[in-house]
Amino acid sequence: MVEDRRQIQTAALGSADSDEPLLLPLEAIELDTFRQRYEGDSFWCGLLLGGCGLQLTTKLYTDRVCHFAHFPGPDGHPHVCRRRARGVSSADHLYVKSAAAAWLHHRGEQAVFEFAQFDGVPIGSVVDVQLPHHHLRMHLDQSVPPVWDSESEPVLGLSVPVDRNTLIERWYVHRIRLDSQGTTRHVRIGTEAFARPTEWFDLEDCEITSRGLSTPAVQQITLARSAPPAPKWTPGKKQESAQDTRAQELIRKLLYARRTESISLAESMCGEITGITGVSPRVQEKMDAAVRHGRLWIEKQIANRRQLFADLDQAVAEQRHGRVRRFRNLARAATKDGISESEDHVIAAATDYLAAVAAARIEHLNGLLDGLDELPHFMDADLFLSKVGEVMQTAKQVDTISPQRRSQIEAWRERAGLPAEPGQGLQRGPKAGGGGRHRKVAHRNWVEGNCPRCGVGRGTRCLADTTADEAQGGAHDERTRPIIEERKERQHALRPWRTYEVTCPDCGQGAEARCTTTSGGPHRARVELAKEFTRRREPHPPSGGRR
Known part of the structure; x- marks a missing residue:
């Protein structure tokens, strides 16, 4: 098989089946920064990229563009990959x-x-x-x-x-x-x-x-x-009849009704078009098609509208705040040209629910702020930061905060030394809190679990400490370390087998021992066995082990 020498510019981060893409810088000076940022991470010829699933490394060049490359095979020869797309857009x-x-x-x-x-x-x-x-x-x-x-x-x-x-x-x-x-x-x-x-x-x-x-x-x-065009007059050409002109105008209005999603206007236009007589055969054909498609569209819109209000009603019953807000906005837009009594009742129930949630959140925020005012002057720093962090997290969920309360939140934030924008990380100094391990783990991965250190739950950023060992980028070292260690185990399991890790079938030499050939090189059967173990993804033995 001829080796594909096209340069690989993209990789999957962390594992062969990862959906987290990465684009390699083309210039050497940028690659140095890239390597520092992703130090400790691994790059893979991802399966979702159409790749072979094996690990990649970065190649730095000053006379041509930098790129990813496969590790050599067990026999030292370049690995052959069938991946079709390798460029920047792959x-x-x-x-x-x-x-x-x-x-x-x-x-x-x-x-x-x-x-x-x-x-x-x-x-x-x-x-x-x-x-x-x-x-x-x-x-x-x-x-x-x-x-x-x-x-x-x-x-x-x-x-x-x-x-x-x-x-x-x-x-x-x-x-x-x-x-x-x-x-x-x-x-x-x-x-x-x-x-x-x-x-x-x-x-x-x-x-x-x-x-x-x-x-x-x-x-x-x-x-x-949607604006009707001005009528054109061509000398020597017979002009359309008044009925033809009227029909064309109604067809344009029907199209406008569909584009603006006005069911009532579309129904009205279908009725008027059907009532027109005495038009030319060509215009009659256009009228029939417009009414046919218009009524199909109306039926579909009515079904969608009925389903929308059913979804809104169910979201209110299940108290799913985000879905209620989204569906209510869609329902209001759908009823801009008329609303039934039952639809009005569903929207009113949704509005009452959203107002109740907003009031409860404001009340909860006010209670937290009042509680901060009652804290003793000397208290545990971790507890203090935890309470201020809870205030800031709650404030992000409140749509409207009074200027007085906003000033209070800002004062407590400055006293706690937290960042100005809530949820943007609790970073204070370089290399704190584990030397930037959070940068090696995507936010969506570490936020799924609890933090063993500060005790915050799923979906919440970690709280900063008052010591120099602070949370960086929103995650403590203890929260990201298990993910990194699991990645390293997977990387170890998926890396290619080396020739001298297997026992030679010909001479019986074990791991790390050279074959008894006159040239000092490995037997061919040993090289092929290492390839087979790589292909089958056999688990690697512990250090010093034999296979």
């Missing part, structure tokens, strides 16, 4: 998943992500994002053609073409691109329309509405396309 599907998950989590939403694979299509070409009421399909390359009439809304990569008719019929399409920023890739969403340049936005500027993914450009395009 981990874009993992960056898309990470960025979209963080964006949705900030909005109180969750999604299921899948890297759909089709025959002959490499992993990462398509990313499916399944939301409770919508489905997005990200086409990062041209391997899988987009399907416009399916339940999934296509979002196209820069290389995916879209024809003129599709742009005219759909009014706009969304695109996705990723830009390199240091050792990561930044996701941006673009909106492309016919005869308009693509406008790009950060994910934070985008929304998921009942009609799908939306950017600030969508509203402008919708308004521009």
Whole structure:
């Protein structure tokens, strides 16, 4: 097999099956900083990158770009990997998943992500994002053609073409691109329309509405396309009849109703279009199609609206605050042109629940602040920091805080020496609290467990100590060390077997003992046995052991 000498620019961090991507700097001066930052971590030819699952190392060059490389095989020869995508963009599907998950989590939403694979299509070409009421399909390359009439809304990569008719019929399409920023890739969403340049936005500027993914450009395009065009007169050409003109105007209004999600307007337009007679055959055909598609759209919107209010009612019953807030906002938008008595009752119940939660949180915050005023002047420093930290965590959950209470919180924060922005880490000095082990473990990994040191629970950052040994980046050393040790055990188990770690089948020489050949090198059977152990991922023996 011919060795693939393309340079590897991306890797998976921590393990072969990790979904945490990493982009290697191209310049030597940047690679030095990169190595210091990820000292103690491991890099892998990740399975989700289409790789072989073996460990990688970094290669520093001053005369060409730096890159990842496989460790040599047991016989010292270069490892042969079948990985197809190796460039800067080869981990874009993992960056898309990470960025979209963080964006949705900030909005109180969750999604299921899948890297759909089709025959002959490499992993990462398509990313499916399944939301409770919508489905997005990200086409990062041209391997899988987009399907416009399916339940999934296509979002196209820069290389995916879209024809003129599709742009005219759909009014706009969304695109996705990723830009390199240091050792990561930044996701941006673009909106492309016919005869308009693509406008790009950060994910934070985008929304998921009942009609799908939306950017600030969508509203402008919708308004521009919804305005009825001025009638054109062509000399020598027979003009349309008054009925034809009226029918065309109603069809445009029906399209506008669908774009603005107005069910009542759409129902009204369908009724008026049906009542028009005396039009030309060509216009009659357009009328029939518009009414048919309009009524199907109305049925779907009514079903979605019914499900939305059922979800809101259930979220209130289950007291799921984030879902109640999100569904209530969607319900208010859905009822902008009319609301039934039962729908009004559901929204009112949701509003009462949110108001009760807000009042309870404010009362709890006020109680904590009043409790701080009653603390003795001389008390345990850890207990003091714990109580101030609880105040700050509670304040992050309160939407509206009075200026007086805000001043109190700021005064206690300064007295405790905590950072100005809540939740941004409790860092005070360099190399404190374990020398930066938190930087070697992703936040989503260590935040899942309790901290043995300060006792905070799942989902909460650690509290800083008053000694020089402080929590760095939000996590104590005791909280991240077990994760790092577990990674090291996995790395040891998955590294390639060395030739002299196995017992030679020919001469019987044990581990670390050289074969009894005239050249002093290993027997071929011993080299092949080490390869076989690597392929089967046999567990490595303890130091000094034999296999």
